[in-house]
Amino acid sequence: MDRTGPGQKYFIVTKGKAKPGKKGISKGCIGYVETETKEEVIGPVFTSGVKGSVKLEKENLHMLSKHQAQLLLFVSPSSKRLEVLQKEELFRAICCLVQSDVVVVQHKKESKPGVVQGVMQIVRKESYGDVTMLGFDVEITETERKAAFKKESALPLFSAGDILKVIIDSPPSSPLLAGNKQEALTMKDVLGNNSDPNLVQRGQDSRNSQISRGSGPPRMLRSTLEVGSMVEFKAINLATLYGVVRWIGVPEGKNQPWAGVELDYEVKGCTDGKLGVHRYFTCNGNKAMFVVLKNCKPDSRFLPLPPYKEAPQYHELQSDGSFEEDTDVPPIPESKVLALLEGRMKGIQGHYNSCYLDASLFSLFSCCVALDSVLHSSAGSEKHIQKILRRDIVNRLRRQGFVPAENVMNLRKLLGCDTYLTEEKDPEEFISILLNQVLSVDPLLKIRSNGKTQDSYTFQIILEKEQVVSTPTVQQLLETSFLTCDLKFQEIPSCLIIQMPRFGKKYKMFPQIIPSTELDITDLLHNTPRECFVCGGLAAVECYACVSDRRLMPGRIKQYCRPCEKQVHSHRLRRDHRPRELTLPHSFSSADPVPRQKLELFAVLCIETSHYVSFVKYGPGKHSWLFFDSMADRCGGENGYNIPEIRACPQVGDFLSQSEDDLAKADPCNMDESVKRLLCDSYMCMYQCPALSLYR
């Protein structure tokens, strides 16, 4: 006889002795309906000592589905089965359990959280014909330390009676949390035609990982929070707190799983990983908080993005509470930078090859005002993108220290070409398109060449390798490049973005380049007072032929006052030199001291195996350097998200403040990793003119 087919009926004895005098049939016994009348059923009872079919009164029975019967059969002793059945809601949830569900089980008189590894068929010798029992293979979530001791001992299979709680931590949109739990997990789903649960035979591979539940509502995938998950939860004062799960377990004296969360910020009254007298993990003081696990949900700031979602409307973007206001935020003051920016999930979150863009935006806007004027320029027709850049990226970064990938994605969508959504691009291309085509900002650079002025947004170093030393400074590269191509700045740039002589990841001309922290462009300026190379007086002419003269500091630009020019060019080897007249601003008097025009380094964008990162100088202090990587880490595999990270890099400041001679001698083998990266991978060096940047 086939008792395993779908739609078969089973029963459990619920009252007294179902049939007085019939030995062995007591409460909790489970049987199978062979035939039934209005008031009675006839069929075998799965209990030892009873052979053959028996006749039982329906009023003493409760009808079961096959799946329910199988689950209850494994509950022992049989008297306990009715208790399980009475906890209706819990039993419904137990009937729906599949792999990866989180439960609390009774194990060695303790309640422990665990993850269902499989629903197992249990075949025993004394089994009941071809009806197998069902149990659960549950892996108990232990603290790391405890787990180390217990690893070897295999856990028993758990019965439905061992499961104290089913934790449903579906996404908030799930009907399971919307008060419709009953509806979502109705008996109909369990009893429906489909009595084919997710069975896994122990010792065999999963044969049937598909769960079909008839016409019932589809089961929501439960997001699994685990150690390392970024979570958010509401504090008692209803503020949303964010952090990383560092521990999951049932703390002493509690009966459900809790999460030990290391918060993003220190919060007064929090611990360093202790709850009561017990330590569950270790972190900095005032950062550990313990929360009932089910009250945690995945950090909504970092939920994975659907690749091509429609851009949210403004009212949606504004819904995030206190950030509705559109007031501008100045760059983060030096004294507050580390508190706001240092750590994981800081800076701009990377997504789909966005690192070129994240690194560019972070470099240009986090701590520097050189380009703030573009956020307000009225020239561009693209007010929408300007607003996104200003409010959702720059202001958000300066206010909160973190910009979710979604905000950057909204900007990418508006750059005019779909390739910006997914493809890796060059930072210079992005900067030019953003400033020129999108924001219609005036070119940052006006460079004279042969009497004509050329406009651009970035400057590419062009020279021959042999023209400079093997480890050149940016100052040397820029000067040589200007000399080689006979260029002059028409005016002092407020922001000078210099591209190093390299082509992406494929080729770099110099193994290392030293980013000059200060760039003296006095001699590269058109129409500006300059010092005589010899006596320091006001120069009147410059001589390109003298640049490479080995007796006169080769490589340096040479300009002279009239007496010195005569002297230098009286040498027989220099008699054919044709110095050029310099022009001076009309207002300048030769009695005034010659001012030096200097730009300050504020960021270095680096590339390493086609990944862009950046170093940013966040204030005048020597040590005020940050390292930013928008994809420092990743959480959750293919459907996960990137974790951007910012680190303080005072060692970069120490290194760069050495004398030029010491810098030239520096050996990359003995360098700090960050310093090495700065020198070996530099792709763009960004300079600002502090006096000018605010007024453009």
Ligand SMILES: [Zn+2]
């Ligand atoms: Zn002179």
Ligand SMILES: [Zn+2]
């Ligand atoms: Zn000369």
